Amino acid sequence: MQIKPILSALRHHKAGTILIAVQIALTLAIVCNALFIIQQRVTQLSRSSGVDEAHLIRIQNQWVGTDDKDIGPLMKADLDTLRRLPGVVDAYATNTTPLSNGGWSTGMSLKPGSKGERTMTAIYFADNHTLNTLGLKLVAGRNFHASEVAPHMPHDTLQPPQVIVTKALADKLFPGGQAVGKSVYLGDKPSIIVGVVARLQVPWVGGWASNWEGQSTLVPRQLMMGGANFVVRVKDGQLGKIERAAPAALLASDRMRVIADDHGVMTFTQMRQDVYKRDRGMAILMGVICLVLLGITAAGIVGLTSFWVGQRRKQIGVRRALGATRHDILSYFLTENLLIGVTGVVMGVLLAMGMNQWLMQAFEMQRISWLWVAGGVIVLLLLGQAAVLAPAMRASRVPPVVATRTV
Amino acid sequence: MLAYYLRLGVRSLRRNPMLTLLMVLAIGFGVAASMTTYAVFRAVSGNPIPDKSAKLFKPQIDNWGHANGRTSDDPPDAMDYTDAMALMKTGKATRQTVSYPVGLSVIPANPKAKPFNVTGYATYADFFPMFEVPFQYGGAWPASDDTQHAPVAVISEKVNQRLFGGGNSVGRSIDIEGHRYRIAGVTRTWNPQPRFFDVNNTGGFAPDPPEIWIPFTRAVDLQIPTWGNNNCNGNVSPGWKGWLYSECVWLSYWVELPDAAAAARYKNYLHAYAAQQQQAGRFDWPPNVRLHNVTEWLADQHVVPQESQVSLFVALGFLVVCLVNTIGLLLAKFMRRAPEIGVRRALGASRGEVYRQFLAEAAMVGVAGGVLGLLLTAGGVLGIGMVFDPDIARLARVDVTLVALTLLVAVFATVIAAFYPTWRAARVQPAWQLKSN
Numbered sequence: 153m154q155i156k157p158i159l160s161a162l163r164h165h166k167a168g169t170i171l172i173a174v175q176i177a178l179t180l181a182i183v184c185n186a187l188f189i190i191q192q193r194v195t196q197l198s199r200s201s202g203v204d205e206a207h208l209i210r211i212q213n214q215w216v217g218t219d220d221k222d223i224g225p226l227m228k229a230d231l232d233t234l235r236r237l238p239g240v241v242d243a244y245a246t247n248t249t250p251l252s253n254g255g256w257s258t259g260m261s262l263k264p265g266s267k268g269e270r271t272m273t274a275i276y277f278a279d280n281h282t283l284n285t286l287g288l289k290l291v292a293g294r295n296f297h298a299s300e301v302a303p304h305m306p307h308d309t310l311q312p313p314q315v316i317v318t319k320a321l322a323d324k325l326f327p328g329g330q331a332v333g334k335s336v337y338l339g340d341k342p343s344i345i346v347g348v349v350a351r352l353q354v355p356w357v358g359g360w361a362s363n364w365e366g367q368s369t370l371v372p373r374q375l376m377m378g379g380a381n382f383v384v385r386v387k388d389g390q391l392g393k394i395e396r397a398a399p400a401a402l403l404a405s406d407r408m409r410v411i412a413d414d415h416g417v418m419t420f421t422q423m424r425q426d427v428y429k430r431d432r433g434m435a436i437l438m439g440v441i442c443l444v445l446l447g448i449t450a451a452g453i454v455g456l457t458s459f460w461v462g463q464r465r466k467q468i469g470v471r472r473a474l475g476a477t478r479h480d481i482l483s484y485f486l487t488e489n490l491l492i493g494v495t496g497v498v499m500g501v502l503l504a505m506g507m508n509q510w511l512m513q514a515f516e517m518q519r520i521s522w523l524w525v526a527g528g529v530i531v532l533l534l535l536g537q538a539a540v541l542a543p544a545m546r547a548s549r550v551p552p553v554v555a556t557r558t559v
Numbered sequence: 560m561l562a563y564y565l566r567l568g569v570r571s572l573r574r575n576p577m578l579t580l581l582m583v584l585a586i587g588f589g590v591a592a593s594m595t596t597y598a599v600f601r602a603v604s605g606n607p608i609p610d611k612s613a614k615l616f617k618p619q620i621d622n623w624g625h626a627n628g629r630t631s632d633d634p635p636d637a638m639d640y641t642d643a644m645a646l647m648k649t650g651k652a653t654r655q656t657v658s659y660p661v662g663l664s665v666i667p668a669n670p671k672a673k674p675f676n677v678t679g680y681a682t683y684a685d686f687f688p689m690f691e692v693p694f695q696y697g698g699a700w701p702a703s704d705d706t707q708h709a710p711v712a713v714i715s716e717k718v719n720q721r722l723f724g725g726g727n728s729v730g731r732s733i734d735i736e737g738h739r740y741r742i743a744g745v746t747r748t749w750n751p752q753p754r755f756f757d758v759n760n761t762g763g764f765a766p767d768p769p770e771i772w773i774p775f776t777r778a779v780d781l782q783i784p785t786w787g788n789n790n791c792n793g794n795v796s797p798g799w800k801g802w803l804y805s806e807c808v809w810l811s812y813w814v815e816l817p818d819a820a821a822a823a824r825y826k827n828y829l830h831a832y833a834a835q836q837q838q839a840g841r842f843d844w845p846p847n848v849r850l851h852n853v854t855e856w857l858a859d860q861h862v863v864p865q866e867s868q869v870s871l872f873v874a875l876g877f878l879v880v881c882l883v884n885t886i887g888l889l890l891a892k893f894m895r896r897a898p899e900i901g902v903r904r905a906l907g908a909s910r911g912e913v914y915r916q917f918l919a920e921a922a923m924v925g926v927a928g929g930v931l932g933l934l935l936t937a938g939g940v941l942g943i944g945m946v947f948d949p950d951i952a953r954l955a956r957v958d959v960t961l962v963a964l965t966l967l968v969a970v971f972a973t974v975i976a977a978f979y980p981t982w983r984a985a986r987v988q989p990a991w992q993l994k995s996n
Contacts, residue, residue: 167983171887178880186873216664216674217737265794306784307802309795339794377784378736379662410664410676433945434866441877444588451581452884459891507876515865 158488168456169492176496176532179449181503184528185511186438188520193435196358197428199365201250202318202351204287204385205420207241209395210249211382212417213402214410223376224303226406233405234382235281237397239390242285245380247277248355251423252381255355258310260369261337262325271324271367273317274354275310278370283316283349285385291319293332293347296372304373311339312371316347320366343371357427391419446535453539457485461547468547469554478548485544486537493536497529504528560912561919568920575892579924582888586928589881590969591935592874598940598961600871602954603764604863607751608691612853615689615755616814616822618646618829621847622806622836623792634847635790636860637759637808642832647683651828652814653821654689658682659810660760661778662786663771666734667722677718678786679771680757681778687713687744689815690756695719697729697744704743705774712740713772719745738781740773752954753862755853757811760787763862764951785809826850864951882976885924889980893917900984901992913985921977922970929969936965 162169215226227245234243248255259270276282279301283290293316300314315336322331322345335342352368354361382402386394399411411417418426461468468481508520572579606612620642621634643657658680666674680686687699696719700711712733719728732739750768754761782799791807816822826848833846851859893900900913937957944952 167890167979168887171883171890175880175883175887178876178883182873182876182880189869214662214664214676216666307795307797307799309797378664408674410674412676430864430866434870436945437870438873441592441873444592445877445880448585448588448881448884452585452887455578455581455888456891459895462895511869515869 155487155491158484158491162488162491165460168460172453172456172492173496173499175449175452176493176536177499177503179445180497180500180528180532181507182445183442183531184500184504184520184525185507186442187528188508188524189517190435190438190442191524192518193431197431197435199353199357200351201353201420201424202286202288202349202366203250203420205251205424207385207388207391208286208420209384209386209391209398210252210418210420210423211384211398211402211411212379212415213382214379216378216408216410218378218408220306220376220378223378223380224374227374227376227380229405230382230402231281233401234384234398237394237401239387239394239397241385241387242281243382243384244279244281244285245277245374245382246282247275247375247377247381249276249381249383249420249423250353250355251357251420251427252355253357253427257354257361258338260321260325262335264337264340264342271321272361272364273321274356274361274368276352276368276370277304277373277375278316279372279374282370285383286352287385288352289350291348291350292322293345295347296370300372302373303376304371305376309339310371310373311337311341312343312373313341314346314372315343316349316370317345318349318352318366318368320351320364321369322348324364324367358431395419446531449532450535450539453489453536454543457489457540457543458546461485461543461550464547465550465554466557468550469552469556472550472552473555481548481550482544485540485547489536489540489544490533493533496536497532500532501525501529561915564916564919565923567916568923571892571896571920572923578888578892582885582924583927583931585881585884585888586925586969586973587931587935589878590928590932590965590972591939593871593878593968594932594936594961594965595939595943595955596867596871596874597964598936598955598957599943599951600863600867601961602956603753603867603951605752606854607753607755608853611689611691611815612755614815614817615853616652616816616825617849617851617853617856618812618814618825619849619851620829620833621844622808622842624842624844624847626793629792632847634849635792635808637788637790638810638812639806639808640803640810641806642836643810643812645832646812649828651825652816654685654815655813656683656686656689657775657810657812658686658756659775659778660757660786661771661773661783663735663773663783665718665722665771666737668734675721677714677770678767679715679769679773681773681775681783683775685815686772689813690751692749693747695745695747696727697742700743700774705776708776708780709774710738710740710777711743711774713744713746714742715746715768715770716748717768718770735771735773753857755857756813757787758856758860758862759811763857763860764954766949766953779803822850822852867951878972882972885973885976886979889921889924889977890983893980893984896984897987898992900987901989904987904989905993910985913987914981917981917984918974918977921973921981924977925970925973926966928973929966932969933962933965936961 215223231243231245234240256275257272258275260273261270280296280298283295325336326334331345331348334345336345351366354365354368384394384398395417399417504525511517512519619634622639622642623629623635647655647657660678661681662676662678664674664676683705684699684702695716704711719725728742728745731742733742748768753763754765789807789809791805793806795802795805795807816825829848830846833848836842940955940957943955
């Protein structure tokens with residue numbers, strides 16, 4: 153196929169050529185960035201929380217009309233009630249859980265007080281039932297002993313003698329490995345790391361905690377506050393039953409409490425859905441925009457090429473009469489489209505990078521990887537070829553006799 | 560003549576139904592995507608208190624500095640108790656209030672009814688006139704109740720409905736966590752968006768309106784903890800008092816100032832206060848204070864969600880692609896009619912007439928695209944809950960302005976897109992066209 157005649161023909165259709173190229177360029181820039189946003193959101197929402205989500209329920213309970221110092225026995229009685237329910241594997245009380253997007257964070261240091269570098273960590277209140285309830289895997293050391301679990305008043309200083317940390321936190325604090333038995337500091341007094349668990353995500357799923365999303369600490373303390381979260385692990389197939397039975401049993405044992413009707417009892421599956429709603433929604437929106445955009449660009453190419461074919465019927469007839477095969481005509485239009493497409497994607501790549509640069513500055517996004525741009529280029533070139541196929545086929549069917557007609 | 564051009568336009572559009580449909584679809588989708596995302600953007604970037612946003616100010620005092628390895632140069636978003644009480648005591652502004660969110664259990668008088676939770680604020684009497692809280696019955700408690708740490712409460716319409724069946728309950732009493740409070744007022748449902756006075760704890764958007772207000776001084780006496788964020792930098796002494804007088808920040812402080820001059824004076828006062836703290840040895844850094852009004856504060860806190868901005872920009876980009884597409888299709892359509900234009904020009908039509916004819920045809924595509932866009936926008940606004948938080952999605956709504964804007968954008972955009980093809984059409988040389996035939 154000779155390119156020169158195509159180029160000189162395109163020179164007669166400058167406006168149309170430029171419009172298609174610009175459209176391809178803009179589409180490429182938007183689609184690349186949108187796909188990149190989708191990929192980031194999907195990575196975000198497919199991270200594991202480290203807990204056995206399929207079997208877990210969270211109950212938000214608020215005791216009414218009690219002083220913080222009287223909560224100990226209430227909490228113990230409630231936990232007994234929950235653990236005795238048939239179908240329940242285990243239960244514990246805590247301040248917060250993964251996927252809740254709210255909780256405590258603090259700096260952990262290898263030196264006492266405010267001296268020394270601080271590593272961010274989330275604080276989970278826990279007891280000796282926590283590992284079993286959440287289904288956490290101990291990779292070193294041991295669980296808490298029942299005797300180590302103590303009450304914690306809301307404004308006490310938190311510096312328990314023992315802590316369990318996640319592997320991510322242990323690796324960060326002790327890059328040489330072997331964290332068990334070492335001392336860390338939340339305040340002035342040391343806490344000994346007694347165990348290390350494989351993974352436990354922090355309560356926050358995005359934004360500010362994204363750089364330390366695996367750095368969690370379990371403290372053997374029970375928070376003596378009017379509101380508590382009970383986490384219940386159930387046996388296979390018992391989730392629906394316990395979801396109703398657990399709050400009912402709690403209310404039956406003591407009426408002076410509030411378990412909200414709407415979000416008081418939630419499965420971890422629901423919590424995951426809620427907490428990643430924005431990420432999933434953004435991915436869907438970008439996906440829809442990509443599809444519609446590609447559709448419109450393809451339709452635009454079909455429209456304009458059809459017009460060109462209609463306009464050049466006579467020339468096509470002349471070429472056919474002079475011996476060009478149908479295949480020659482078909483490949484003429486395909487090559488023409490490819491030339492325009494390549495011009496478009498070259499502009500589009502620059503535009504995509506510029507747009508990504510701007511998104512990085514304005515919204516703290518990451519740099520787009522070349523793979524996405526390359527993927528976008530291939531998609532658009534193929535789309536162009538596919539779109540031009542129908543009008544090009546019609547052109548190839550123009551009979552040579554057209555050359556002899558005047559209109 | 561315009562009516563004639565419109566008739567001609569309809570004929571021409573019906574001659575190539577596929578091409579016409581394509582253009583209408585492109586305009587419709589482009590406009591709908593932009594308008595749907597714009598509806599959200601408009602909702603989240605609105606001014607929650609337009610008539611007073613320039614008179615309400617949020618003071619910030621840096622009580623953290625660079626202690627404990629902190630790197631930020633900005634003062635904390637919230638205020639600590641010590642500074643809030645010092646500012647409150649001098650009372651330099653026309654009105655001032657400090658508040659923090661509380662979650663309380665209300666015990667109904669009827670022993671059969673279950674206790675329930677309400678959320679609201681512990682605050683000062685000035686809160687209500689400052690933020691223009693509308694009342695159904697009664698009003699704010701008197702300022703003397705603040706100094707007397709009185710057990711009074713303001714409740715919302717909803718709580719009043721639940722406890723007293725919606726009647727005038729002013730003067731009656733309510734049991735909150737075992738303590739009795741006298742009701743001073745019942746508010747109408749009030750939930751300004753963004754919740755500018757409590758961005759620290761809500762991020763700007765809270766789905767449920769506040770339901771209860773009690774005096775700050777009383778709440779502190781009862782050691783009611785904050786329902787919101789508490790950020791500490793450095794060590795905190797044990798116990799409630801230890802926490803109260805720590806450098807932990809958890810309070811929202813707001814002042815009302817009549818004009819810019821008063822704001823400048825207040826900022827000087829904040830500066831002097833911080834300098835005094837530095838001299839006293841509490842801060843070992845120079846004064847670092849801020850005084851933002853409502854709109855500045857919302858911008859400073861990036862209240863408009865990232866999702867909303869990114870999707871608005873992507874949707875606008877999408878509209879541009881749709882317009883480029885329309886330019887191409889209109890060009891094809893108009894140039895195909897070069898012979899017809901040639902005949903009209905030869906018969907004496909001016910370039911202006913050609914312009915009018917083709918722009919009228921384009922405007923019709925615009926109107927059709929606008930109507931389609933309107934339907935898609937309505938669907939989009941309904942489906943927006945899939946993409947944004949429900950508390951944000953519910954703010955977006957279709958109203959007269961949005962309908963008008965959608966149609967206007969569609970027609971305007973199409974006519975803009977039609978200018979180049981029309982210009983080309985008007986330049987058709989009649990002689991050349993006539994000759995070639």
